[in-house]
Amino acid sequence: MSTMNSLEEFSGEAARIPSTLRRELEAEAGVPLEAYARLDLDADLKSYDAWLAVAGPWLLEARPSSTRKWPLADFRKAEESEAPSLVRLLLSDAEGPRIGFRATKRHRGALARVRSLIEARIEDPRFVPSAKMKDADAGYREALLKPVLEVQSLSKGERGGVLSRLLKYVKPYRRRLLLGGVAAFGFTGLSLLPSWYTGVLLDRILKPLQENRLGIEEATRFGAWLVGALAATFLARELLAWLKLVSIAMVGEYVVRDLRRDVYAHLHKLGLAFFSKKPTGGLVSRVTSDTDRIWDFIGYGVVEVSVSCLMLVAMSVMLLCLDWRLGLVMILPVPFLLYALFWHSRRMERLFSRAWRRWSRLTALVSDALPGIRVIKAFNRSEHEVARFGAANDAAIEEFGRIHDAWTRFWPLLMMSLHLTVLAVWAFGLPRLIGTSPWGTLTPGTFVSFLMYTGLFVQPLETIGQISRVMNRATSSAQRIFEILDTDVGSDLGTGRRTAPPLQGHIRFENVSFSYDGIRRVLHGIDLEIRPGELIGLVGPSGSGKSTLVNLLARFYEADAGRILVDGQPIDELEVGSYRTQIGMVLQEPYLFHGTLLENIRYGRPEAPLAEVFAAAKAARVHDFVMRLPMGYETVIGERGHTLSGGERQRVSIARAILQNPRILILDEATSSVDVETEKAIQDALNELVRGRSVVAIAHRLSTLDRADRLVVLKNGRLVEVGTHRELLAKEGGEFKKLHDLQRRQAEIVGV
Amino acid sequence: MDVSYRWNAIGYLERLVGDERQTVRAKACLPGREDSPLSIRDSKDEEIELVSAESTLDPESRSALARDLREQRFSIRVERIVEIHPENDLRIWHVMGLEGPRRFVTALEEWPLPRGDGYSLRDAWGDLYEIPAWDRLDERSQKLLWPLLG
Numbered sequence: 069m070s071t072m073n074s075l076e077e078f079s080g081e082a083a084r085i086p087s088t089l090r091r092e093l094e095a096e097a098g099v100p101l102e103a104y105a106r107l108d109l110d111a112d113l114k115s116y117d118a119w120l121a122v123a124g125p126w127l128l129e130a131r132p133s134s135t136r137k138w139p140l141a142d143f144r145k146a147e148e149s150e151a152p153s154l155v156r157l158l159l160s161d162a163e164g165p166r167i168g169f170r171a172t173k174r175h176r177g178a179l180a181r182v183r184s185l186i187e188a189r190i191e192d193p194r195f196v197p198s199a200k201m202k203d204a205d206a207g208y209r210e211a212l213l214k215p216v217l218e219v220q221s222l223s224k225g226e227r228g229g230v231l232s233r234l235l236k237y238v239k240p241y242r243r244r245l246l247l248g249g250v251a252a253f254g255f256t257g258l259s260l261l262p263s264w265y266t267g268v269l270l271d272r273i274l275k276p277l278q279e280n281r282l283g284i285e286e287a288t289r290f291g292a293w294l295v296g297a298l299a300a301t302f303l304a305r306e307l308l309a310w311l312k313l314v315s316i317a318m319v320g321e322y323v324v325r326d327l328r329r330d331v332y333a334h335l336h337k338l339g340l341a342f343f344s345k346k347p348t349g350g351l352v353s354r355v356t357s358d359t360d361r362i363w364d365f366i367g368y369g370v371v372e373v374s375v376s377c378l379m380l381v382a383m384s385v386m387l388l389c390l391d392w393r394l395g396l397v398m399i400l401p402v403p404f405l406l407y408a409l410f411w412h413s414r415r416m417e418r419l420f421s422r423a424w425r426r427w428s429r430l431t432a433l434v435s436d437a438l439p440g441i442r443v444i445k446a447f448n449r450s451e452h453e454v455a456r457f458g459a460a461n462d463a464a465i466e467e468f469g470r471i472h473d474a475w476t477r478f479w480p481l482l483m484m485s486l487h488l489t490v491l492a493v494w495a496f497g498l499p500r501l502i503g504t505s506p507w508g509t510l511t512p513g514t515f516v517s518f519l520m521y522t523g524l525f526v527q528p529l530e531t532i533g534q535i536s537r538v539m540n541r542a543t544s545s546a547q548r549i550f551e552i553l554d555t556d557v558g559s560d561l562g563t564g565r566r567t568a569p570p571l572q573g574h575i576r577f578e579n580v581s582f583s584y585d586g587i588r589r590v591l592h593g594i595d596l597e598i599r600p601g602e603l604i605g606l607v608g609p610s611g612s613g614k615s616t617l618v619n620l621l622a623r624f625y626e627a628d629a630g631r632i633l634v635d636g637q638p639i640d641e642l643e644v645g646s647y648r649t650q651i652g653m654v655l656q657e658p659y660l661f662h663g664t665l666l667e668n669i670r671y672g673r674p675e676a677p678l679a680e681v682f683a684a685a686k687a688a689r690v691h692d693f694v695m696r697l698p699m700g701y702e703t704v705i706g707e708r709g710h711t712l713s714g715g716e717r718q719r720v721s722i723a724r725a726i727l728q729n730p731r732i733l734i735l736d737e738a739t740s741s742v743d744v745e746t747e748k749a750i751q752d753a754l755n756e757l758v759r760g761r762s763v764v765a766i767a768h769r770l771s772t773l774d775r776a777d778r779l780v781v782l783k784n785g786r787l788v789e790v791g792t793h794r795e796l797l798a799k800e801g802g803e804f805k806k807l808h809d810l811q812r813r814q815a816e817i818v819g820v
Numbered sequence: 821m822d823v824s825y826r827w828n829a830i831g832y833l834e835r836l837v838g839d840e841r842q843t844v845r846a847k848a849c850l851p852g853r854e855d856s857p858l859s860i861r862d863s864k865d866e867e868i869e870l871v872s873a874e875s876t877l878d879p880e881s882r883s884a885l886a887r888d889l890r891e892q893r894f895s896i897r898v899e900r901i902v903e904i905h906p907e908n909d910l911r912i913w914h915v916m917g918l919e920g921p922r923r924f925v926t927a928l929e930e931w932p933l934p935r936g937d938g939y940s941l942r943d944a945w946g947d948l949y950e951i952p953a954w955d956r957l958d959e960r961s962q963k964l965l966w967p968l969l970g
Contacts, residue, residue: 078912078944080923111831113894115919147863149845151892153948158832158843158863165843168830172896174924174945215944216910216925417906422970425931467970 075209078216079174081106084205085119089130096137097123101204102197103185105178105211109154109170120157120169121204122185125193127159129169138167141193146186148179157183177211184587198628201586234362234546237326241319248315251308252371256378258305260386263520265298267390271513312371320366324359331355331552338555358545365542373538376528383521390514393507394500397492398518398525405485405529412478419474423467430460483526490522568646571731572635573600573762575621579630582616586628590616591785593630600731603763605773605793607804608782614766617782618734621764622651634732652730654757656737658721660712665694666701668720672728680727687756688723689749690716715749722753733758735765770808779804823869825881833888835860835868844868846888858885895940895948896922901961904968915949924949932968939969 075083085093085104094100104121107129119130128137138159145160155176157169171179188195201207238245273290276282282290332355380402387395437444437453444453497515499505575598582591591613598604606614619625620632623644631638639647649672660668669685670676681701685691693716697703705712712720718738725733738754755775758765767773774793781789781796781803788803789796796804824836828843835844843863849870850856858871871877871885896917903914911926924943932939937953954962 078910078923078925080921113891149863149865151894152851153895153946154891156832156891158830160843164841165828165830165832168832170831170891172945173947174943176945212945215946218944418967421967425968425970428929463970 075213079212081174081212083209085121085130085208089119092135093119093121093128093130094123096128096135097126099124099126103178103181103204103207105171105175105182105208107169107171108175109172111168111170113154113170116170120179120182122182122189125189127186140186140189142166143186143190146183146190148183150176155179159186174212174215177214178208181207181211181587184585188587188589198581198583198586233550234323234366234542237323238319238366240326241322244315245319248312248319248371249374251312251315252375253378255305255308255312256375256382258301258308259379259524260382260521261301262298263517263524264386264390265294265301266520267511267513267517269294269513270516271511275512312375316366316371320363320370323366324363327362327549328355328359331359331549334553334555338552358548361545362542362549365538369538369542372531376531379524379528380532383524387518387521390517391510394493394497394510394514394518397496398489398522401485401489402525402529405482405525406532408482408485409529409532412474412482415474416471419467419471423464423471426460426464426467430457430464433457433460482529486522486525489525490519493518493522565643566637566641568637568642568650569635571650573731574598574635575732575762575764576633577617577630578633580617580620580627580632581629582613582620582625582627584625589628589785591620591627594787596780596787596790598762598764600762601760602777603758603765603775605776605779606764606766606782607770607773607779607807609807611784612782613785614782615736616785618736618764618766621732622653622734623647649728650731652725652728652733652757652761654718654721654725654733654735654738654754658717660705660717660720662705664699664702664704665690665697665720668705669701669723669727671724676727681723684723684727687726688719688753690719690723690753693719715747718750719753722750722757726757731761733761733763735763735767737766737768770804770811781807823881824878825884827884827887833884842868845892846871846885847892848889851893858889895950898949898951900958901951901964904964910944913943931970932965939965 075081084090085101085106090101101121101123104119107118107120108116110116117132121128121130122140125140126137127140127143128135142161143159143166144162147158147160149156149158150173153172154170155173157179158165159167169179185195185197188197269291273282273287273294277284277287335355384395384399384402387398389395433456437457444450493515496507497510497518500507500510501512501515503509575596577594577596580591580594581589583589590611594613594617596604606617608614616625620627621639623639626640631640633639634642634647652672661671666681669681669690682691685694685701694701694703722738735754735758738750765773765776773779776793778790778792779796780787783803789799791799791804796802797808799805822837825844825846826834826836828834832843833846835842845861847859847861848856849859859867860869860871862868877885896919898915898917900916901913902916902921903912905912905914906928911928911930913924913926915922915924924945924947926941926943930942932941932951935950938956939951941949941951943949951957951965954965957965
């Protein structure tokens, strides 16, 4: 199902502005629409049906009866405010508020696009959105669907497509699957034989023996042959069961392995923009739990359900072949039993939903209380918390009680239905067995075989009853996985394929502009040259664009306009991997992996000789503290390096950067979250690291940048000052001087 | 200087101090209570004034504040539930409200919460829905809602 249909399915909203309205608005504006949103509330909060759009220099509103337009140049300000279920857009001109619009929150994203474009045009009437900004229709759809996709990855109705994509993953293992299928077929056939043997024993051996139509010797030989056949059947059946499980279950494992491998490899190819939109926890579950659910489907769903279906069909054929009249007595109730199972599984879903809710409440209570145990004890609220838990626990048990109640009522009823079928077999079969029925006679063997087959009916029926649940879970998981695999790599990382040569570190930003959403610019026309070996300090208030600038240099994002050159080569023409190996980064929160200190220092150069590792560690002031640890460089540090102090972690990350020997180094608030003493140790380590490299350093504490060759001051995404520390301090009224004075005053207040 | 509030022609709350007019918003400190103190906030969402319930404002100001509060308390009223359709980690709701039919989605983990006599529910976009008390719901709505009220 397409995105358009999904939008209508999820919200009942049209996938785009009606074409007649669009034509009217475009005729009015004389240019195509660039962004639009639906307004579904009027000023009295009654249902409304209008569209607000931006087209060139115009703001337009299409109402049911008329169209209005305003020149964007009239406005000075666009403000958005929210209430629990509505969003308001207020536009002001030079004299104050002029016009307001309202919509329910589902239109917030689309309205925000409209507002951003209005703001951009207020700031610069000639503003042209970057290519990153979607066309009006796509932008509208994306804005409406985004909150839904954050809850759930893909739209419904793609089960067929998802299953066929899953089948492509199964294709390489089709031989194994075929083998498993043949084994399942054989297993099913053999499972039917023991009941048939019983009939044969009665009709071909015992009855003829009692009627003296068969001698004892012959009966014994025939019986022995039958016992042998039974033993062979059991043996073959279990062999086939083993073959079936090994073949098909392993296909499930292989498919899941391939999916996991592809998803994980694809995740590593995606740019940071993808990760900033998706919570890490959700991605972890896609690589782990979602792939597990698919195994569930292939390993359990496909195998067990197909075997069960096969079993029911084979049994039906067998029964009809043995005796078609009695066979119909057995087979006719099966559709009703299947419907009862389906009905029961729907009921159980409703009950599980309630139980799940209560269980969630219980687990939420525990995960909320335990991390706050110190507060609970300090306020002497343990008794209260235990009572709260007790109440939630009882509530959960109450719902689980309902589930057990439903099971225990349903299964005896189901079994009773099966017993009724048996009774019907008896009632219909006995007169024929005795010879008093007008429907002909029945042999005791056939009768007993029928009774035995009734016992085999239960399991397949139960398994088929579960298929809907397993299939739903698997298709939803597969969709979540395919969403990652379908995310375009190229759009995030550019298309550069040329291997980067060894760099000197001559960096040039040429008129670089950037926006994350295609509208709101966070960098405006940055021009900056950094000479090889120069240390540049990036300074500016929060939100001024410092981190964005270094992220562009590291190629985590691509510039919208202008270009960045290193040694005269545009970086987007270079292959990302070969370029990044020559860039070192020391971040505010250093990330260390679970493993030994040696592995962490060698992370960028696993083959680095020990002598170089030790030299890097000494330069970063790491070696001494490592050697005080009992296991030295083989000390395993916990997840994210939590067994080390903040300063130690930072110095290990500096050692890692020194060992990598990058030509360009980015220091992003490397010393901002540590105390003064630790800062000195890190600063000493950094002094070693920056020597002979082109360095771009961001620091909140301006005092840490006094060694910089030049300082670059950013404000609102614009480069406003460049100069040495001394030059900028001497500039009265300059941005750097203001920031510097502000920090000095704060330091004095703290000192007081 | 006297402070008063007016509901202006374009549907926004204005704070009047002498000749000065400022567009503001009234936000209830305790949204569930009718007599809640109100925080009067400017466009930067900073408080300008805290208006207590006992405040001696003129009737027109009170009416203007009440009008703004209606927006703050606005939620979508559900009259009956037509269908709840679980699908791929989502719940798709078809409801009939005062303003006609409406369709929305919630996460599977999003449950209706008791609110007043009835229930409230937030959809994936953040819109708040008010569902009437259990005994005011028709049989089908009750049947559909029951599994979600554990």
